[in-house]
Amino acid sequence: MNNYLSLYGLKTAPFNITADPNFFYQSSTHREVLSTLNFGVVQKKGLMAVIGEVGTGKTTLCKVFLDHLSKDIKSSVIFSSPQFSQTQLLKTILADFGLEPARLNRFDLVKKLNSFLVDTSFSGKNALLVIDEAQNLTSKQLEQVRLLSNLETSQEKLLQILLVGQPELEDKLNEFKLRQIKQRINIKCRLLPLRKEEIKNYIEYRLNTAKAQDVAIEPECYQVIYQFSKGIPRLINLLCERVLLLGFVQGKNKVTPSMLKVCIKELQ
Ligand SMILES: Nc1ncnc2c1ncn2[C@@H]1O[C@H](COP(=O)(O)OP(=O)(O)O)[C@@H](O)[C@H]1O
Ligand SMILES: [Mg+2]
Incomplete structure (x- = not known):
């Protein structure tokens, strides 16, 4: 787990599913x-x-x-x-x-x-x-x-x-x-769920709060995240947490739509 964080230069896990007010994003x-x-x-x-x-x-x-x-x-x-x-x-x-x-x-x-x-x-x-x-x-x-x-x-x-x-x-x-x-x-x-156009900001906000230095997300990813989560923060977190782990396993710090699709299959 620690290694997973350090690959991305993270101080803490950015997509915990606990209700942590420190990660609160004002949608x-x-x-x-x-x-x-x-x-x-x-x-x-x-x-x-x-x-x-x-x-x-x-x-x-x-x-x-x-x-x-x-x-x-x-x-x-x-x-x-x-x-x-x-x-x-x-x-x-x-x-x-x-x-x-x-x-x-x-x-x-x-x-x-x-x-x-x-x-x-x-x-x-x-x-x-x-x-x-x-x-x-x-x-x-x-x-x-x-x-x-x-x-x-x-x-x-x-x-x-x-x-x-x-x-x-x-x-x-x-x-x-x-x-x-x-x-x-x-x-x-x-x-309500987050609006489609808020998802990117939500994810970036959580990554920044966790002091991420080295995570890249391809722009096409947000559409895939939206389709899976319909803007529900807990589902966004579950998916993002998983894709970061997958990236870690594959030694990549760039998230792609195809990586997300692998994770979505596992989550369904
Ligand atoms: N506005 C928000 N900003 C940051 N994280 C959020 C926000 N809304 C929900 N989350 C995250 O989504 C997850 C579920 O939130 P939670 O408050 O437990 O939902 P609920 O009580 O409605 O089931 C938590 O990980 C929480 O941190
Ligand atoms: Mg609750």
């Missing part, structure tokens, strides 16, 4: 969603949702969003798990806000969260709950989230809630029995 869709979310949180819009296909960068975007959040916004981030009861969900949220949720029942948990949120608002601050993988929330958990989105003063929402999930989240919200929560969603945005 048009990512930029648009980020600014919508900033607006939503600052304006205290309450419930918000981001929908995006697998691998479009939802988790990465959440990390970047949270990293740049003003210090005046207290945040809690949880990954939803369908195994959680409503009480466990609440306890996870409270614990993440730094509150002590032990041995409280559901009613008291909400009461405790509410008084924390009132204090937060009173001191001029704001609170944000992010639920990633929100397509996994059960109907009961979504109902609990709806109840949390009800916490408000007469002027404003006390808790801004961001649901982040795959298109299945939207299907779920369209179910008749969940129409109440659907109606509460004040901001809904979609994270």
Whole structure:
């Protein structure tokens, strides 16, 4: 692996599939969603949702969003798990806000969260709950989230809630029995794949971030990468990682369309 990096003069692997905010590339869709979310949180819009296909960068975007959040916004981030009861969900949220949720029942948990949120608002601050993988929330958990989105003063929402999930989240919200929560969603945005013409910049950005000195990509490659990935960053990463390894095995640091095609066959 180390040799693979040194062939290309790389400091780190440029196409890891982890959600690393250091490699964040501001594509048009990512930029648009980020600014919508900033607006939503600052304006205290309450419930918000981001929908995006697998691998479009939802988790990465959440990390970047949270990293740049003003210090005046207290945040809690949880990954939803369908195994959680409503009480466990609440306890996870409270614990993440730094509150002590032990041995409280559901009613008291909400009461405790509410008084924390009132204090937060009173001191001029704001609170944000992010639920990633929100397509996994059960109907009961979504109902609990709806109840949390009800916490408000007469002027404003006390808790801004961001649901982040795959298109299945939207299907779920369209179910008749969940129409109440659907109606509460004040901001809904979609994270799209990269545009075809952004793919080259995305790849170059990641290579530069990894300090690549000696990688050449033939211009015809980008069309092939687009056809395979349809602009989904995770698929671009998988393919690029593989083609760099192939180049390493073949002792070449120039990526060609035919090398990409070999890799695509392996990936399918
Ligand atoms: N805007 C972006 N800039 C850089 N890398 C990105 C971007 N969006 C996605 N990626 C990369 O794509 C992969 C999948 O991203 P991830 O956030 O896990 O997607 P999702 O949560 O939507 O499934 C990760 O390797 C991530 O680094
Ligand atoms: Mg994710």
